[in-house]
Amino acid sequence: MYLNAGWRGxxxxxxxxxxxxxxxxxxxxASWAQANPARAAVSRAAVALGGLERIRTIRNITxxxxxxYAYMFGGGNITGDPSAPQKFEAANELRRIYDLETGRYxxxxxxxxxFPFAITTxxxxxxxxxxxxxxxxxxxxxxxxxxxxSRWKEDAHQMDGVHMRRMWNVNNPIVAVRKALAxxxxxxxxxxxxxxxxxxxxIPEGDHFAMGIDARSHLPLWVRWTNPMTxxxxxxxxxxxxxxxxxxxxxxxxxxxxxxxxxxxxxLRMFVDxxxxxxxxxxxxxxxxxxxxxDAFPEITITAKVIAPHIWRLSSGTTVFEFSNHLTLYELNxxxxxxxxxxxxxxxxxxxxxxxxVIASHQHFDHVAGIRTAVAEGLTVIxxxxxxxxxxxxxxxxxxxxxxxxxxxxxPMTFIPVDEHxxxxxxxxxxxxxxxxxxxxxxxxxxxxxxxxKLIAEADIATAAYDYQWWPDNYMDNVEYYHLDVAQLSxxxxxxxxxxxxxxQAQVIELITGGVQRARARCAAELAKGNYFPGCxxxxxxx
Numbered sequence: 001m002y003l004n005a006g007w008r009g010x011x012x013x014x015x016x017x018x019x020x021x022x023x024x025x026x027x028x029x030a031s032w033a034q035a036n037p038a039r040a041a042v043s044r045a046a047v048a049l050g051g052l053e054r055i056r057t058i059r060n061i062t063x064x065x066x067x068x069y070a071y072m073f074g075g076g077n078i079t080g081d082p083s084a085p086q087k088f089e090a091a092n093e094l095r096r097i098y099d100l101e102t103g104r105y106x107x108x109x110x111x112x113x114x115f116p117f118a119i120t121t122x123x124x125x126x127x128x129x130x131x132x133x134x135x136x137x138x139x140x141x142x143x144x145x146x147x148x149x150s151r152w153k154e155d156a157h158q159m160d161g162v163h164m165r166r167m168w169n170v171n172n173p174i175v176a177v178r179k180a181l182a183x184x185x186x187x188x189x190x191x192x193x194x195x196x197x198x199x200x201x202x203i204p205e206g207d208h209f210a211m212g213i214d215a216r217s218h219l220p221l222w223v224r225w226t227n228p229m230t231x232x233x234x235x236x237x238x239x240x241x242x243x244x245x246x247x248x249x250x251x252x253x254x255x256x257x258x259x260x261x262x263x264x265x266x267x268l269r270m271f272v273d274x275x276x277x278x279x280x281x282x283x284x285x286x287x288x289x290x291x292x293x294x295d296a297f298p299e300i301t302i303t304a305k306v307i308a309p310h311i312w313r314l315s316s317g318t319t320v321f322e323f324s325n326h327l328t329l330y331e332l333n334x335x336x337x338x339x340x341x342x343x344x345x346x347x348x349x350x351x352x353x354x355x356x357x358v359i360a361s362h363q364h365f366d367h368v369a370g371i372r373t374a375v376a377e378g379l380t381v382i383x384x385x386x387x388x389x390x391x392x393x394x395x396x397x398x399x400x401x402x403x404x405x406x407x408x409x410x411x412p413m414t415f416i417p418v419d420e421h422x423x424x425x426x427x428x429x430x431x432x433x434x435x436x437x438x439x440x441x442x443x444x445x446x447x448x449x450x451x452x453x454k455l456i457a458e459a460d461i462a463t464a465a466y467d468y469q470w471w472p473d474n475y476m477d478n479v480e481y482y483h484l485d486v487a488q489l490s491x492x493x494x495x496x497x498x499x500x501x502x503x504x505q506a507q508v509i510e511l512i513t514g515g516v517q518r519a520r521a522r523c524a525a526e527l528a529k530g531n532y533f534p535g536c537x538x539x540x541x542x543x
Contacts, residue, residue: 038187048218050250067091067270074265075365080390104284105169116535118465132165133286148293156365173220233399236261302345308453319457324428326356332370339370361459362445376405384444385417454487463491469515516543
C-alpha cells in the first residue's frame with residue numbers, strides 16, 4: 001500500500017493516539033473523546049444516523065435503486081474536449097448488499113449503454129454481480145458460476161479489485177461509521193472542508209479513506225479514497241451523500257454521486273428507491289473453489305505474425321511498422337500491462353532496432369491506455385492534433401499512492417500532431433497517416449496506410465465490434481476520399497474469430513454489410529416495442 005504525505009502523517013498521528021482497547025459501543029466515553037476528537041466526531045455521526053448502540057446491532061442493509069456510470073470515466077466521448085457531451089451507461093435493477101455481520105459486500109445491477117455502440121452486450125441490460133468476502137473479490141455469472149478476479153483489476157472501463165470493492169462497501173454512511181469505530185481502525189482529523197469535519201480512517205486491512213461529517217447535523221457528507229487507474233495513474237474518488245431521510249428508524253441518503261478528481265467527472269450516480277434493514281439476503285460467502293483460485297494478475301503472452309514485408313501484427317492488436325533505423329507502433333490499447341508486454345515483444349522483432357514511436361488512433365481510454373507506459377519508455381506519441389490536450393492531461397496526472405512506470409520514472413511527452421495527413425517515410429518504409437473524416441463515434445481519429453502493402457491499420461472505423469455498424473459509410477468514404485488502393489486491413493480489435501489477424505478488403509465490406517443488416521433488424525425489433533433505440537435508423541447511403 002502506497003500512501004501520500006498527508007496519509008503518512010495521519011498514520012503517524014494515529015500511532016501516537018492509538019486505541020487502548022475496544023471502543024465501539026458503550027466504550028466510547030468522554031475521556032476518550034477528549035483524547036481522540038476524530039473518534040468523537042464519528043461517534044456523533046453514529047448518533048445522528050440513528051444511535052450508536054442501534055447501529056452496532058444492524059445485521060445487514062440492502063440498497064435498491066438505479067444508477068448511471070460515466071462511460072470510460074469520461075474518456076470515451078466524441079472528442080477529448082472537456083466540453084464534449086458525456087456518454088453514460090445505465091445501471092438498472094441496482095442493489096447494494098452490505099452484510100455487516102460478516103463484512104461481506106455485493107453489488108448487483110443490469111448495465112446498458114445509453115448511446116449506440118457496436119456490440120450486442122452493450123445493449124442488453126446484462127446482469128453484473130460483483131462480490132467481496134474478506135480478501136476474495138469474485139464475480140458471479142447469471143448461471144451461478146463464480147470466478148475470482150485479480151487483487152488489482154482496472155482497465156479503461158472499470159476500476160475494480162479488493163480495495164475498490166471495500167471502498168464501495170464503505171460508501172454507505174452506516175457502514176463507514178461502523179468501519180471507523182471498529183477495534184483496530186486508526187482515526188485522525190484532517191483539514192476541515194466547507195463546513196465538514198474531516199476524519200481520516202485506516203481500517204485493520206490497511207485500506208484508507210476519508211469521511212466528511214457535517215459540522216451541524218453530524219451526518220456524513222462524503223467518503224473519499226484513491227485507487228490505481230491505467231489512463232491517469234491513479235484517481236481520487238469522492239462519493240457525496242445527499243437527501244437524508246428516515247428508513248426504519250435510521251437516517252440514510254437517497255442520492256450517492258461519486259466524482260473523480262479528473263475533470264470533476266460524475267463517475268457513478270446512484271438513486272435510491274428503498275432500503276431494507278435486516279432483511280433476508282443471499283449467502284455472500286466465496287465458494288471454496290473460488291477462494292482457492294489465484295488472484296495474481298494473469299501472465300500476458302504476445303505473439304507476432306508477419307502480414308507484409310517489414311510489417312507485423314501483434315496478438316495485442318498492435319501493428320508494427322519497420323523503418324530503416326526504428327520501429328513504429330500503431331496503438332497501445334487496453335491496459336498498462338498489455339502495453340508493457342507489447343513494447344517488449346516489438347523490441348524483439350528486429351534485434352538492435354529500437355521502438356521509438358506510437359501512433360494513437362484516437363483518444364478513447366481503451367485506445368490510449370498504454371500512453372503513460374509509452375511515455376515512460378521514451379516513445380514519441382503521434383496522434384490527431386486535437387488529442388494532444390487530453391493526452392497531456394493523462395500524462396501529467398499524479399499517482400503518488402499507486403505509482404506506475406511514469407510516476408516512478410517521470411518523462412516529458414514528445415508529441416507529433418496530425419491534421420489532415422502526415423507521411424512517415426524513409427528508404428525502407430512509407431506510412432501515411434490520415435484523419436478519419438466524419439466518424440460519428442470519434443471526431444479525431446487517424447488511420448495508417450502502408451502503400452507498399454496496400455494495408456490499412458485502423459481502430460473503430462470498420463472494426464469497432466462484430467455485431468452492429470452505426471457509422472457504416474465511414475470506412476469506404478475515407479478510402480475513396482484519399483484515393484487509397486486497399487488489399488488488406490489490420491484491426492486493433494480482432495472481432496471476427498474466423499479472421500483473427502487481418503481482413504481482406506472483401507471481408508471488410510462483408511463485415512460492414514452484415515453489421516448494417518443486424519443493426520437494422522435490431523432497430524425494427526425495438527421500434528415494434530415502442531422503444532426508440534439510440535442510433536436508429538442506421539445512417540447510410542451505401543448499404
